[in-house]
Amino acid sequence: MVIGICIGETSLTHVTFISDKMPNVGEYVTMEYNGKKVLGMIENLIMGNDSLNVDINDFKAIQKISRIGAEENYIKGKVKILGDVNDNLKLPRTPVLPGTEIKLADNELLDEIFKVKNPIKLGCLVNQSDVEVNVEANPILSRHLAILAMTGAGKSNTVSVLIDQFLRYNLPIFVFDMHGEYKDAVFPNGEVNVIRPKINPHYMSFHEIKKLVNIGANSYIQERHFRRAFHEAKESLKNGVAQTNNFLQVMYDILENKSLEEGSDKQIVDVMNKIDDAMIKYSNIFDKNIGNILSSIKKGHANVLDLSQVDESVASVLVSHILRNALQRSKDAASKGENLIENSVFFILEEAHILAPKKRETDSKKWIQRVAREGRKFGLGLCLVSQSPKTVDHDALSQMNNMIILRLVEPEDQRHVQSASESLSKDLVDQLPSLNVGEAIVLGLMSKVPTLVKIDRFKGRRHGDDMDIISHFKNSIQKEKEEIENAQQETLDMGYDY
Known part of the structure; x- marks a missing residue:
């Protein structure tokens, strides 16, 4: 035609x-x-x-x-x-x-265009609902993905569809679930493995513990005392001579004994106070009885780390700890000539603008950048999800070689996304405000051509949809009315009259 x-x-x-x-x-x-x-x-x-x-x-x-x-x-x-x-x-x-x-x-040509070896079915063409849109799975895992949209545009539904499609390949998915949307989800193609937001301090590096306790970069004397206590605590726990399994408490006791032996040293006391503060602030994430979080990951499962009950600083600690350990584990396997595929994980980070902010330095941002740059060499994939693209770190976002962009209205969001993507033209950017809920522009190495897609409706179950507040309070009026009528009837039944 x-x-x-x-x-x-x-x-x-x-x-x-x-x-x-x-x-x-x-x-x-x-x-x-x-x-x-x-x-x-x-x-x-x-x-x-x-x-x-x-x-x-x-x-x-x-x-x-x-x-x-x-x-x-x-x-x-x-x-x-x-x-x-x-x-x-x-x-x-x-x-x-x-x-x-x-x-x-014609449809025959388009069907051929969207025929791929390892399909991830996202939906259908916006203008031709009889043409399925399949993208290639491997480039998503090896070259990363960003899912970007304003609030209410269908971002969570898109993430759910993507997770369910990947579960068909028995892939280990790891979701940093900032709002508890996926911990009770039901996926047709796999199960959910909920992981508690806990860290065993024994598996934390010196620099992680130092950051947690807030020993400043220029606090050389405090760092020296802290480093000695750190290594002594490791040996004490390893040899079973410590009186407690609480790693920070062991460090505190070592410094306290040192202070008593050598007299009250202000620098030692300052370190003790910082350790004490850290034990109070982070007590809810330490668990001496668990193993390495990475050992909890199951293949063919949506492994969900529920971060809905922790604050941003704790979430940053957990994200940086997990990504650092995952990258180090894969590097160790590579140095030993082991099969890297066995350690492959696809990480999905909700609220990427919080975990990798544009204008603030955080530990989670540092390790997100590292995995974004190096992960593909070691089988680690990354998916950044955000409703505020303009506040996501540009370096991390520019490493996402695939993008699913749903409706974006704010010009600054649009400019930031375009600057991070070579294949997003000005004309396509101009279409972003006119997209309907669930419609997206898909582009990158996972697709042979840029595509305007109507994302499938997720067939499983998850939390996270907008609450029907009006219905709740409207129904409560009827409920209160029925309770009053029941109370009045009970009074009449007891022989009383109004």
Whole structure:
């Protein structure tokens, strides 16, 4: 079906066309010239009328022209060139010839485009619901993914669909669940393994403990006392001579004994006070009876770390601890020549703008950046999820070579996302505010072409949908009325009268 004709100057990446019928932004088209069959996507559309130009200021004149000149309306659009379908979607070396007809791509061609080796089914084309959209799983795991959207645009549903699709491959998924949305979820393709937000201090590094206790970078004397106590505590617990299994308490006791032996040293007392503060502040995340959190991960499960009851500082500690250990475990396996695939994990980080903030330095941000840069070499995948892209660290976001972008209205969010993605054009950015709930632009290495997708409705069950507050309080009126009527009836039954 011919929908337009190429006009004006064409390039290797874009063509302009004129049409007498209105197509849809996001539709795929083909153009045949010089023995090539080139695939493109409509990125922009405008409608105009030469007779009703903006220079006419006479309202009555405009009224008359509009009555007789409606047929003079024109439709002009822009097509992004995606590649030659006969040459593995490589960009052509010569531009499209002006005057070339533009046709809608047929379903058979599109089905071939979205046929991949290891499919992750996201949904269907927004403009053609009979065409399934499948993306390739491996590039998501090895080159990372960002899921970005304003609140209420369908972000959590998209995450759930993605998790369920990955569970079909028996993959270990690890979700940092900031709001408890997934701990009670039911996935058709796998089970949930809830992991408590606890750390055994024995598995924490010196620098993690030092950061936790707030020993400053320039506090050299305090650090020296703290380092000695740290190593003595490790040996004491290892040899079984410590009177308690509480690692921080063992360190505190060592420093207290040292202070009694050598006299009251202000620096030692300051370190003791900081350890005491840390024991109070972080007492809810320490558990001396558990093993390494990574040993709790199960294959083919959505391993959910429930962070809904901890504050941001504790969440940052847990995230940095887990990512550091995962990266170190994989590096150790690589140095021993072991199979890295066995240690593969796909980490999903909700509220990425909190865990990897743009303008603040946090431990979690540091390790998110490290895994984003190095993880693909060691089988560690990363998915950053955020409803505030503008406040997500740019370095981390730019390492996400795949993106699922749902509705974004705020211009600063749009600019930040575009600056982090090479394949997100200005015309596609302009479409973000007009997306409906559940619609997304999908682009990156996981897909052969940028795609406008209607994300599937998650078929399982999860928490996190907006509360129906009105229904709750409306029903409570009826409930209160029934309770009063029941109380009055009980009074009558007892022989009393009003």
